[in-house]
Amino acid sequence: MTSTDLIVALPEIFLAVMGMALLMVGVFARGNPSRLVNYLAVISFAIAGILAVATFDGSQSAFGGLFRVDSFGLFMKLLVLLGSALTLIVSQDFIEREQMARFEYGVLFVFATLGMMMMISAGDLISLYLGLELQSLCLYVIAAFRRDTARSSEAGLKYFVLGALSSGLFLYGASMVYGFAGTTSFAGLATEFAGEGGPAVGLIVGIVFIAAALAFKVSAVPFHMWTPDVYEGAPTPVTAFFAVAPKIAAIALFTRVLIEPFGDLVAQWQQIIVVTSILSMALGAFAALVQTNIKRLMAYSSIGHVGYALVGLAAGSQDGVRGLIVYMSIYLAMNVGTFACILCMRVNGRAVEGIRDLAGLSKTNPMMALVLAIFMFSMAGIPPLAGFFGKLFVFQAALEAELYTLAVIGVLTSVVAAFYYLRIIKLMYFDDPVEKLDRPIGRDMVVVLGATGLFTTLFFVFPALILDPAAQAARSLFAG
């Protein structure tokens, strides 16, 4: 370990120290320090992001290859930090209203984000696992944060049991890979597989187990069972967090593991990804049709979105990864915005979650209805909104990789999925309100909604802002 190692990992070290410092602030501050801790956490995310950009100096390895920084990692880390910060900002009012404003909320967000950054930067199966566990452990606790309601506890417990199962799958696969390759470092694995004719059967079994465990973390079908229940049961701001930051981190991790150490075995894992991608898109489209709870709907929608993102990964090419990165960036904006709208759904001070509760929103709160309609159109993939471009790039990559069936099924399922997104718009604009939703919404909410709404609408004007860094990030993943 040298001082350069510490500089490479400076953003992570900073977040770890801030997490512990915030814990102290929370313990010793007078009154209820929840708001103070949450704002300090948001500031820490911002500083960590600045540090990540400032200390970035090309692709670098630290701690003997355990930790890796490259453009791909940097871009994904910034997305994760942004996602965590935005969800923490929109959480504040909700957790205060629902009497769950304890300072540990912000502290757990910081540690979860730290775990995600460690996952993204992992250069070794061991450091990957430790990052994954740090993140997951925080998420289990946050899911059960409203411990007095049965549903929140149930969500936490379900997530914990199934998450432990997937960790077990991952460790089993990793031990198989280690047994057959003799190393756990990504660089070592990559050289191990580079020259050989065909990999051993045990190795393929190991890769399948690792892929299954990571598919669980990104909630791709057939490892999605926990998603709707956890999303519905967890407090709404926590659901917003789950849908954004951990998902982006897990997708980044999935991409890195498959492209870096197992990059030369594309033929072995491509079919797995193609199948999970098709199943995710189909389930995300069809199962969401019958939902009445908007959080459950968003859970199925996020399963579908993961399916589309995996289309880019299935292509296994630089363009595919670029498409995936662009898709996840746009997904971040759309989802944070939509969840901000869901967090504003209150009737007489009580939070409501039914899709029907949105009826007639255009008459009671036209601005919010407009913004939500933009997000829904974008998720459905209607041009010229951002969601369209996300889908465009991944399908383009799939066509270039000659995965025609995958692309065609993707387009068809997105037509089906458009139905339920448009149904929400129809409810808001053409139905009569049953109960008026409360106004006004908080100032933080207005800022977040405005920013994500503008990004989604105006993406087509400045696409290079995302496209160029994404292309660079994808290049760095394939160079190393």
Add this chain to the structure above:
Amino acid sequence: MIIETIAFYLFAFITIASAVMVISSKNPVHSVLFLILAFFNSAGLFILMGAEFLAMILIVVYVGAVAVLFLFVVMMLDVNFAELRAGFLQYLPIGGLIGLILLIELIFILSAWVLAPEAETVARAPVPGGDISNTDALGRLIYTDYAYLFQAAGLILLVAMIGAIVLTLRERVGVRKQKIADQIARKREEAVAVRKVGTGEGI
């Protein structure tokens, strides 16, 4: 050499015998005690292999913490083990059949197993360098090459602690705690009120 062999068979036999007792003894508390015996003897096996650090950890962690925790759980939760055991004979044939199939499959796999030629020598050397002890070698690795992982593991434990507190700590209202400082600081005027009570009136 002969003493080593005798010790190995002794430890191995007691480990297996006590493992059998763990699952077959009627009293769950006895099961846990046999589990502790099995841990101790496995630790002996580790020492025979020259892995004294693992042996110590096995005793400290498994006997000191896990087994005691089990003992608490067994004693606190009033589980009716006789009821759980009911129907043991009824399920024996199907369970035995599945076990047999697994055994045959394992034999198939193990008969085709080929160890790498250098595996035996690698497994025999407990320390990479040779002249430093096992614990020393592990310590040098953990605090230098794997410092990053060591710190990450520490953070995970911290989060586990925060999580346990967040999910279980309740500040109970209405609990009367003795506050000695308040008691001492109390003045006569706060505690006693002197009233003039007129005859036949009351307060």
